[in-house]
Amino acid sequence: MSEFNKLKQLPNDWHQEFKLSGIPLDLFLPIEMLKELQDIQSEIYPDIDNVYNAFKLCSFKDTKVVILGQDPYHQKGVANGLAFSVNPGCKIPASLRNIYKEIESDVDAEINKNGDLNHWAEQGVLLLNCSLTVEDSKPGSHSSFGWENITDSVIKLLNKKSNIVFLLWGAHSIKKRYLIDESKNIVFTAPHPSPLSAYRGFFGCKHFTKTNLYLSKNRIKTINW
Numbered sequence: 001m002s003e004f005n006k007l008k009q010l011p012n013d014w015h016q017e018f019k020l021s022g023i024p025l026d027l028f029l030p031i032e033m034l035k036e037l038q039d040i041q042s043e044i045y046p047d048i049d050n051v052y053n054a055f056k057l058c059s060f061k062d063t064k065v066v067i068l069g070q071d072p073y074h075q076k077g078v079a080n081g082l083a084f085s086v087n088p089g090c091k092i093p094a095s096l097r098n099i100y101k102e103i104e105s106d107v108d109a110e111i112n113k114n115g116d117l118n119h120w121a122e123q124g125v126l127l128l129n130c131s132l133t134v135e136d137s138k139p140g141s142h143s144s145f146g147w148e149n150i151t152d153s154v155i156k157l158l159n160k161k162s163n164i165v166f167l168l169w170g171a172h173s174i175k176k177r178y179l180i181d182e183s184k185n186i187v188f189t190a191p192h193p194s195p196l197s198a199y200r201g202f203f204g205c206k207h208f209t210k211t212n213l214y215l216s217k218n219r220i221k222t223i224n225w
Contacts, residue, residue: 003048004031004038011052012059014154023153030145034133043136045072046079051132053081057121063158064124064220065165065211068173071131074139082127084193085117098193098202103225106208111225123223128154130172155179163218165211169193169202186214 007029009015018025037044046053069083073093080087084096092100092115103111112119121127130151135141155176158164162184168174170192180187190205191197212222 004034011056014055014060017060017157028146028149033145046081050081054128058126062124063126066126067167069129070172071129072134074134082117083129086115088116094195095193098198103208106206167207
């Protein structure tokens with residue numbers, strides 16, 4: 001049995017939500033494409049056991065903030081299945097360094113400089129990449145594999161809830177805005193935190209304070225960034 005068969009069921013309560021909504025997860029999964037890459041010994045990131053980490057650590061029920069990324073880091077041993085996050089001990093990527101800079105400025109607090117964002121996910125922040133896998137040293141290489149059918153469906157499913165904060169950074173994420181029901185939820189947009197664009201408006205966006213103000217206003221526990 002292929003290790004990729006582990007991907008046939010989303011963890012936590014996400015599987016049940018997909019099932020209740022009639023979304024054909026099996027039809028969307030790029031398992032055959034991933035198998036073909038494995039057959040020619042291509043390196044795929046993150047490890048298969050971590051592909052669904054965002055869903056493992058943040059259930060549908062507990063989701064209150066969504067941060068959309070594009071695809072996983074494409075260097076060996078870095079990606080851990082959470083958007084913008086890296087495995088413990090890895091050098092912090094430039095975009096995440098800029099996110100930390102904005103948090104320190106925004107909430108006026110010293111933060112943990114470990115690049116592993118598990119503690120955000122465990123508080124209800126869904127750190128969702130639009131593509132869930134990538135090939136070694138080839139950014140965007142799995143963008144046509146069909147992952148976005150699944151991740152777009154996740155966003156639509158979340159419209160069943162209300163008072164969710166969506167943080168969309170950069171053009172690729174902002175394109176997903178049309179999927180969000182803004183009559184029940186709130187969207188904050190900014191340029192991507194990459195060094196190429198952070199100075200165009202990511203720095204100073206104050207999304208972390210705005211998120212907690214919105215959650216507090218709706219009597220939802222705030223995030224300890």
